[in-house]
Amino acid sequence: MEITLAHYLVLSGVLFAIGLIGVMRRKNLLMLFFATEILLNATNIGFAAISHYYNDLTGQMFAFFIIAIAASEVAVGLGLLIVWYKRTGKIDLDIMTSMRG
């Protein structure tokens, strides 16, 4: 049974969907971050798989940069989260309504 690119892409898609569900479902900001990490990782699998099956390193490069971005995102995001927590004492998404239109 040959594992084809499609298998990886389907897996990537499924993981992405899980991440999406998490994004929508979570109200706790920290948990929300977890869900975004899942999204990023789902794409990473896709990139790596395409890179492999097409014999091209570009995909891996992208995955690499995505990891770098994810890392900085966590750093900045957590920093902001701390600031928010200091001001309000909560990290619940529902109280963040200052962007009301």
Place this chain on the structure above:
Amino acid sequence: MFEAIAFYLFAALTIGMFTITVMTSQALYALTAMAAGMIFISAFFFILGADFLGVIQIIVYTGAVMALYAFGMMFFDTTRTMVEKRENPRVIFLLGVLAATLVVFILISPIVSGHLEARYPIDAAVGNSQAIGMILFTKYLVPFEVAAVMLLVAMIAGIVLAGKKMDKSLTLMAEEEIARISAIQTSQDAKEGVH
């Protein structure tokens, strides 16, 4: 055959772990499942021959990122059960499933595949890490440097944000006021240190 077994095994594990991450109400479970999922993903990278990426995945995600989250959780004290108000869980699942189906449909449909052509072919003669290094420091040098700067900025931003008083602006304050605030700050820090 081996590859297939490994793929299905890790796929099942990854999906399971991430599902726990998303669904559990225990923050600690979520964190742990997440870390496990990350490691399982690195397994795919190894299967796909992207050794360097796999290593990075383990180091950066499981090592750095997860550790950060762990610290964060301790700081926020979210170790206990979270109470989250949910609206329309069905809609959420519907949307997720719909998105997944569409993405999968797009990805497996053989439209794009025909036109792809390797621009930076993997050279079988050199190892994965070496090949990555060669491309990273030639073609992707500028993005690499930018990424480095970005990480630096992110680091500084993280420190500043975590340490800054959001309601006060030092640039707008008079000298004496800054002195007064810093005095209060030190005394507070001292008290907290006692606790």
Place this chain on the structure above:
Amino acid sequence: MEIYLYIALFAPLVGSLFAALFGATPKTMLTGIVASGLLFLSLVSSAILLNYVMMGHTVHVEMMTWIATGDLYIPYGFVVDQVSVVMMMVVTIVSTVVHVYSIGYMDHDKGFNRFFSYLSAFVFSMMVLVMSDNFAGLFIGWEGVGLCSWLLIGFWYHKESATWAANEAFIMNRIADLAMLIGIFIIYWNIGSLQYDVVFAEIANLPMPIITWIGIFLFIGAMGKSAQFPLHTWLADAMEGPTPVSALIHAATMVTAGVYLVVRANPVYDLIPDVGLFIASLGAFVAIFAASMALVNRDMKRIIAYSTLSQLGYMFVAAGLGAYWVALFHLMAHAFFKALLFLGAGNVMHAMHNELDPFKMGGLRKVMKGTFIMMTLASVALAGIYPFAGFFSKDLILEAAFVENHYIIYAVLLFTAGLTAFYSFRLVALIFHGEERYKLFGIHPHEAYKFMLVAMAPLLILAIIAGSFKLSYFELVTNLLPAVEYHIHHPMTYWMITIGTQLFVILAVLLAYKKYASWSSVPDGTSKLENCFCYKLLSNQYYIPKLYEELFSKPYRELSRIAWKQIDLKIVDATVDGIANLIYQTGEKTHTMQNGNLSSMLRWMVIGLVVLLVLAVAFTVGYNAVTMRAM
């Protein structure tokens, strides 16, 4: 000779501009004298041109281009030929007299200078009208006289009735002008030129329906200016203007422009006798229609205006029957005695402090001998009694109708001639004879200035002797117009008809004298006669003005209001605002989407993603389907 043409044409314009320079300053006698002098110059030039034309020449100049685009070429071209020179003479004579007369008549008016400016401008327009060598030039004059008529009817602009009448005249003329414009368009697109000579040379080659349409539209144009039914109501109302204006514009010149147009366009109307017959029938109808309204009217000027209308009907009968030279002849004679009549009426008005009701006058012949003589003679001329001008011209029309075998028209005209004599002398009798009823109103009448009477004298002479020009006139104009002689060949019939007409007319005169010469009281609307249906019908002008008011003015006003308030604001604009509001309301309603709640935003984000994905799939599937089919 060209220099005389230019002098004749532009001297009035110079006079007008000169007077306009003093428009805002208080009265100066200078303007009146200069304007009159310049008009006299124009008269002299016209006379020289007449002399030149009598010798068998014509003058044709092209001053410069007016409009030239595509194939259209309209120059400022002027022609002095046998027809236009007659008109020029009529216009300049009457207007010179009226100018001089006005110096006295407008003596006490604040707008003295302004008046002369308008009056001379009118003469200029009229000269353009008659001298132009193309239809567009004619239209310039046509509109120009309309404008001046508007200015002059509304000269006393503080009077509501005067300004109303001015606007009515202008707008009614505009209706006819539109038809005239359409007639010009038809001519242009079928012939490619508007020059008279080209048009008249080519007209016979056109298909019959087109010639008919040209004839009809040009005649509708003429109907407006000449106040033919149903566009006649403005003429009586136009009497709101100063009396010299009525004399010049609404009796002698402008209103006859329609007749001039038909005469000028005789090659067109010669080809369409059916339209000609219609014109003649309408003319006959207007003749009797207007005369009947004059019978009972109690406004001196309106009576004369209706008589003008009636005489215009006569002219159209002649023109419609193809007797163009007769029409033009009657036009000329009529101009002289009708202007005289109006000027006399002006004297009476002055004497009576603008009282217009002849029933409030009476016995004025004692104080106003000169005016009395002039008006009586003018009325005699109007009634067509031998040997005055009216006899020659009006009798010719009757003869023409008889010879052409249009006996109904003939009978109508004959009867109208009797009516004419009756109402003319009713007026004369009421004003100058009988008891001095004006004393009841405490008025002290006085005769007008001497020089005014002197100024009127040329008209008096012409009203008496114009008939004697008939032969030389005939020789002159038949160079251009069809030379049809209308003679009843049977001498017996001829004499019977002529003498019969004369007797009938004289009988009418005597009847009028008998009934009105010893009138003693001022009717107050209670007598039996005044309450009978016929009287009311006639004195209300057959209720036509009222009908127009109800049928056109009011609905138009109402419709305009609806168009604005209901359609424009409530439908058109409301639709636009509705669309804007719809968008705005959509924003209002959906802005809760932007409630700032991050978790709902995230959900929207996912929905957006799903939508994009669906689109992507749909497009690719669709694209594939198309390419597959293409393959």
Place this chain on the structure above:
Amino acid sequence: MQEHILSILIFFPALAAMLGFIVHKDSARAYGITVAAIEFFLSLWLWNLYDPMTSGMQFMEKAPLVAAFGINYLVGIDGISLFIIILSTFFTMIGIASLTETRRVKDLIITLLFLEMTMVGVFAALDAIVFYVFWELSLIPMLYIIGAWGGPLRIYASIKFFLYTFTGSLVMLVGMLFMAYFYYQATGQWSFSILEWYRLILPENFQLWLFAAFFVGFAIKVPMFPFHTWLPYAHGQAPTIGSVILAAILLKMGTYAFVRFSLPLFPDAAVFFMFPIAILAIIMIVYTAMVAYAQEDIKQVVAYSSVSHMGVIILGTFALNVEGISGSVFLMIAHGVVSGALFLLVGVIYDRRHTKLMSEFGGLASVMPRYATIFGIMMMASVGMPLTINFVGEFLSLLGFYKQSHAFTLVAGTAIIVGAIYMLSAYKKMFFGNVTKDENKNLKDVNRTELLALVPLVIITIWLGVYPKPVLEPISNSVESIVQLMHDKAQTKEAQARIPDLANQGAMNSQQETH
């Protein structure tokens, strides 16, 4: 300098406007008048240099902007645009000279100078993108003028004006882009040059769609019924100077664009849509004339009369023959002069009485005789009295359309009747009768400044009415080339029949004669 005169004409006012910011506010007026006068004399010089016998574009300048997509700064003029440009510079000068506004004069003058740039730019542009840019830019100064110096409802009016016209222009932009794309498909090159588009023959169904897209933009600008409702608000709220420029120049952009774009690019579509548009034009003429008659505000009367006259212009344009189009272009200028003057005149009385309601006046002829005279002359010009400027245009427009449809022309011709009705009754209400209101008894007649602005307009009105040749001849030459182009491009039988063939006309005429 001669070869760059158009660029100078376009950008000199903008440059002057920017320099205007550093001018002291007390001398702003003098500065504005000087700049506008220089600009006006430059445009007169342009006329002097213009060769009236040539029908094509003159003073062309070209500089690449986006070479890859064939977008160039391409300007040039022919007889059609020349006089509208002169009209623009003239009215800017007159407008600034007669300013009576006291609030923020300097800003107003700067805005006007910017507006002048956009106006000249629109009429000189030969590249669709450049045209579009100037077209849209012209909205902004006008938006300011109405919004900042307008009446009590100015915000509503200015936003309505902006959004309405802007929406239309966007549809037009889509049309332009598609046109360029089609050009690319047909020739393999991108081009936005109108002159190159002229050479392209489009299939009929494409023409219909593109015509419709352009039509939306132009029709709202004109404004054609039923897109006209922004105009009364804009006029009602705008200050005098705004109304003058709006009526005299900005509306002409729409009709000018019909002549420049719609006709030569889509001759078949123009013939196809001729009668629907003629019906709209007739509704404009008659219906808005009726609406004008019902107005109580003298400025609204003039505003609606503008719409009514624009109907005649549209009708002349879609006559599709030399007489009609020349007439309509001439009428654009005529209507610019006359309606501009009428708005100035309304401004005169508004300055004195601060009301525009006709019921507040009455008997002004005896109080302000000079004012009444000038108003009367302009009113008569508006009514279409021969020997005034309007008559030439109206006569030719109607004459032209008569060739296409007799009945329509007859109905449209009622313009001369209904026009007389509302104008005369408005004049009567304002000037005739006795002075009933005490406020009106001591009104001052027009002063020297106002005369300075009005007398040239009167002179032009009569001069071009008596002797239109200097203007009509270049217009007619250029129009002939457009009509010939349309005939050559026409594909459908109907279009070929309706658009005259000037080149072979001589031959045809002689043929007719032999028959």
